[in-house]
């Protein structure tokens with residue numbers, strides 16, 4: 049509105065141009081559209097404010113967790129985070145050659161392992177890789193105990209040349225910038241003054257200029273050493289003798305480039321030059337042999353191919369595992385028959401949920417009909433009976449079914465007493481699919497009855513009367529007139545029951561035995577026992593997708609407007 | 616038209632009683648006989664048992680006592696769907712999940728009528744109610760009046776001889792109601808069907824029916840053609856229920872053949888026609904229609920008794936004048952006069968004398 053204050057111009061001003069109908073103008077001369085938009089905007093903001101608390105609540109408790117779940121089902125950064133050097137070095141390894149990787153890969157692995165062990169990351173990496181190839185977990189745990197000794201002999205050799213090498217101060221003088229030394233001194237002072245309970249982190253390590261270039265391996269390793277000390281122990285290189293692997297790196301730097309000390313012009317140059325002698329006395333460290341000594345499997349194909357396959361930050365591995373597939377260097381493969389479980393579980397979950405939904409319809413429909421057609425007072429009593437299960441603990445109800453259904457339980461006793469079942473061949477009603485279906489049908493029945501009832505309540509009895517007066521028998525009147533009008537209730541109830549049962553967990557867990565458990569039980573197992581959250585997330589995502597697909601199908605076939613959830 | 620129960624009648628209620636709860640009789644001793652082709656309306660205040668009677672006839676309620684006969688056969692034990700009675704409900708009860716044509720096909724399908732026959736009949740029924748183009752619509756896509764027509768067509772499509780209608784026009788506006796009233800009576804007479812029609816609306820009852828049964832308290836108070844009902848109500852309930860009515864209370868002083876003399880509670884004496892009073896000394900309510908009240912002495916009979924009246928209010932209503940009078944101590948006595956050139960407009964406060972022909976003043980039960 050550039051001209052809001054000017055108001056509408058008289059028509060004669062239009063310069064002879066014939067413009068009979070410009071935009072509609074409001075009383076103050078602004079266009080009607082924009083003033084409408086302005087007045088609506090305030091209402092919209094108000095409406096937004098009203099829903100904001102719920103929106104935020106749902107964002108935090110629902111959308112974000114689901115997003116995280118979806119993310120976790122493909123996320124795989126642990127490998128590249130824990131073994132950064134190895135992943136890079138392994139890139140060039142050709143798994144199909146059948147040979148173990150080169151020394152460089154083992155060297156990278158040794159360095160990564162030292163850091164991981166100090167940070168205590170190697171075990172979680174081991175568990176992660178163990179999901180893909182069994183046995184890797186123990187391999188990593190074992191190696192974690194040994195790698196810090198790699199290069200011990202080289203350390204001793206350095207000490208022999210000059211005992212100064214085992215002084216932390218030597219290393220600080222060689223690598224640290226003046227800045228850091230100063231900051232560190234101040235930090236140490238503060239720590240002294242504060243005494244116990246001082247929890248300020250030491251300043252992050254800074255290299256002095258001109259040291260990283262001549263000694264690349266050593267400074268890289270020393271950086272890791274300083275970083276780990278800082279975050280793990282809240283300490284600094286000023287107090288700790290470096291790891292063996294740092295000495296080994298220095299050895300390799302000197303061996304690779306004997307001119308390195310002369311390129312360095314710090315205080316410790318003389319010391320370095322003196323240390324050059326070590327390349328004459330000591331041979332290079334054989335990483336591969338060292339790992340082999342820990343366990344022969346370190347030279348095996350499985351470990352390295354697994355690491356290589358799962359080195360990317362994102363992996364379809366969990367999803368493949370969810371559908372009984374496996375990612376191998378040769379591509380996707382079906383897992384062995386004896387490890388196939390998820391396909392069966394998904395199928396069983398679907399089929400049994402359908403059966404539960406169907407039995408809920410069969411049992412719930414007549415009850416809902418009675419509820420809707422009985423006189424108010426009787427209907428209320430019946431309604432309380434329907435709702436009663438909601439007021440009892442789920443666990444209690446499920447456990448009650450255990451008591452009722454077991455082989456020596458009430459129902460079997462009754463059947464035997466009635467002579468319907470032979471005492472020797474009592475029915476197995478629990479710890480199998482029958483048990484799950486019976487108990488779940490009972491538990492989910494109200495979710496079928498309530499929407500059915502709310503729909504039936506709105507069907508006026510005059511329809512049935514009209515049908516009969518038009519000549520329909522009771523059955524025809526019901527089937528052609530009443531039933532079609534109760535379909536929205538069946539739809540709503542079925543969606544509720546099916547979706548609830550597809551994700552149900554407690555009841556199948558208690559009464560399902562091994563044959564009657566659902567996919568959700570497996571998800572729970574991975575969440576709380578095996579701690580394979582990635583797989584749990586993938587299974588959950590597939591379940592979510594399945595529900596959405598079914599919902600879409602339902603919409604296509606029945607139409608979602610045909611669902612009445614009450615009112 | 617007003618046949619008696621003795622004649623071979625098409626629909627007959629014989630001493631029918633109905634109780635829902637075993638304590639109160641909702642219908643008490645109902646006797647009714649209808650010849651074929653009659654349009655009979657049940658009229659009465661809410662809760663007087665009209666719907667109950669209809670439901671018993673349709674078979675949705677059973678009579679507690681007595682017999683209902685259709686075409687001479689007792690139907691107490693015949694289920695509703697075998698009675699072959701068409702029915703139009705107050706809320707139309709069109710099946711919402713079927714199109715108009717499907718709704719009409721329903722009674723034909725359950726009667727196993729062939730497809731081509733069915734289509735012919737549906738087209739005929741829709742044309743009959745002038746809804747020929749609406750066969751493909753859903754009931755929800757029709758206006759109230761259109762739904763009503765479809766409901767009517769559906770009740771007629773299987774050619775029942777008896778059609779029951781329970782306040783079928785109750786939900787429509789006045790103009791539409793009048794159109795449909797006309798259409799329904801027209802159709803009924805043209806097809807020669809027998810109709811039992813229930814309504815609250817006395818104008819509707821009077822304009823549509825061959826005979827009207829006035830219900831109150833579970834009994835038929837009077838069963839008569841509309842004109843008789845209006846002009847010669849047989850008891851004070853009917854007199855008050857049908858049309859506007861002035862009531863004065865008093866005691867019979869003397870009965871002389873066709874006329875009697877009533878002394879009102881105010882002491883005044885008037886002429887009246889004894890209807891259901893027989894001897895002097897009985898209490899009575901006399902009823903006079905407002906349009907039969909006369910204040911012009913020239914038009915009254917020689918020697919007729921007159922009453923003093925004070926004009927309370929004069930209302931101009933276009934075609935008529937409505938004058939409220941204070942008569943015999945009552946202030947709600949109404950007189951209606953035609954708006955004619957010679958008609959005087961009475962001013963409030965003026966004193967006049969009013970009277971009537973003895974035949975127009977009916978002495979009824981108290």
Ligand SMILES: Nc1ncnc2c1ncn2[C@@H]1O[C@H](COP(=O)(O)OP(=O)(O)OP(=O)(O)O)[C@@H](O)[C@H]1O
Nearest residue numbers: 635636641659660661662663664665666667668815
């Ligand atoms: N299903 C029922 N159960 C119990 N009492 C009922 C039932 N239906 C009707 N009644 C009672 O019977 C009496 C007559 O009801 P009915 O419906 O026949 O009246 P009506 O004349 O049709 O009234 P309206 O003009 O309001 O429709 C009423 O007092 C009502 O309360």
Ligand SMILES: [Mg+2]
Nearest residue numbers: 665666667781
């Ligand atoms: Mg009624």
